[in-house]
Amino acid sequence: MRQDHGDVDTETLLFDRPPAVESAGADRPVQSPVERPRRRRRWRRIALITGLVLVLLAGTGMLTAGLYYRSVESSVERVDAFEGVPEQSRPQVVATGAMNIMILGSDSRDPENTSGSRTDTIILAHLPKDRTSAQLISIPRDTWVSVPKSPQGRGGRDAKINAAFAWGGVPLMVQAVEKFTGVRVDHVTMVDFAGFKEIVDALGGIEITVDKGFTSRHSLNPDGRREFVVGKQTMDGAAALDYARERYAFADGDFTRIKHQQQVIKAILNKAASGGTLASPTKLNSFVRATADAVAVDETMSLLELGMELRHLRGGDLDFYTCPTKGTGRIGNESVVLADTAKAERLFDAVRRDDVPKIQSAAR
Secondary structure (H helix, E strand, C coil), rough: CCCCCCCCCCHHHHHCCCCCCCCCCCCCCCCHHHCCCHHHHHCCCCCCHHHHHCCCCCCCCCCHHHHHHHHHHCCCCCECCCCCCCCHCCCCCCCCCEEEEEEEECCCCCCCCCCCCCCCCEEEEEEEECCCCCCEEEEEEEEEEEEEEEECEEEEEEEEECCCHHHHHHHHHHHHHHHCCCCCEEEEEEEHHHHHHHHHHCCCCCCEEEEECEEEECCCCCCCEEECCCEEECCCCHHHHHHHHHCCCCCCCHHHHHHHHHHHHHHHHHHCCCCCHHHHHHHHHHHHHHHHHCCCCCCCCCCHHHHHCCCCHHHHHHEEEEEEEEEEEECCCCEEEEEEEEHHHHHHHHHCCCHHHHHHHCCC
8 A cells, every 4th residue: 555645844945935844833834044135045946965976086086176175165055054053952962073964955856846846854973083984873854753933933743754844944853853763964965855856967877776667657757657667777867866866655654765776866966976987077077066065064064074074985884774763653633654753863873973883873
């Protein structure tokens, strides 16, 4: 039986229409992020999955020229991610030197969305102190949590975690993720999964191994269909986007979609860092410039500094997990994801303490 949990979606405020939120009374969608100056609307443009793809290229032969890289970074959009977030309510830093980045993903061109409600992705990326690996933990968008109250008085009740963005933008999303995980968020980046098409094509395609064949009926193809067969294959941008966005073809809906998105992210990282890309000045410059022109990160993140720290990372150094859950259920008239709070607490406690082996064991 298909599970579709798309009632409130994080990225709706990246567009010129107000989001549809399943609530009444005081919990109305906040409008201010949409009314900000035009530069904020650049969030709508394609963005690669966090600065990790861009910054891992720093320090390579093509990007050692500091002026070049600084010019790239200067074009990256900035987000007021922590504006109004009360310091007294935030988790304390337990392991100094580690870094946690909240990645908010969207899909601005998903053809499945016709009602204004759109898909989204929430990832907590942990970078250990030694920067030799990264652990990316996906939090299902419909996870039922306690959402803090925004300065405008919205929220302050249990809801799907992605409702926090609709009620209070990025700052309330930071508070909701921190309250749920107990992990302090150091940086934030905005992502549009629709950008996979342009990014993958800039790389000349990526290799994906399909575990189970399926048919997408919401494809970019003219007839709206695309067949995915079992096995290793090279996907162009359109195929990769169809693969990463499909959820209706699976009994567990969003959970398989999360897995496929993780596959595509890893494949992009591997291809971006490959010899073929790094050895081609034209391809590398086109890829980096297109990415930098679309990325949105918080005001304090330095992609140059982070890039130098992460320049040795490759896809094999990334571990992908999904926050432990007990499956889906219904609360009132909403279809939700129920977190396994005991297992999730063990996982995020390991993240807080920068204990990578414990993260790996707790996530199994």
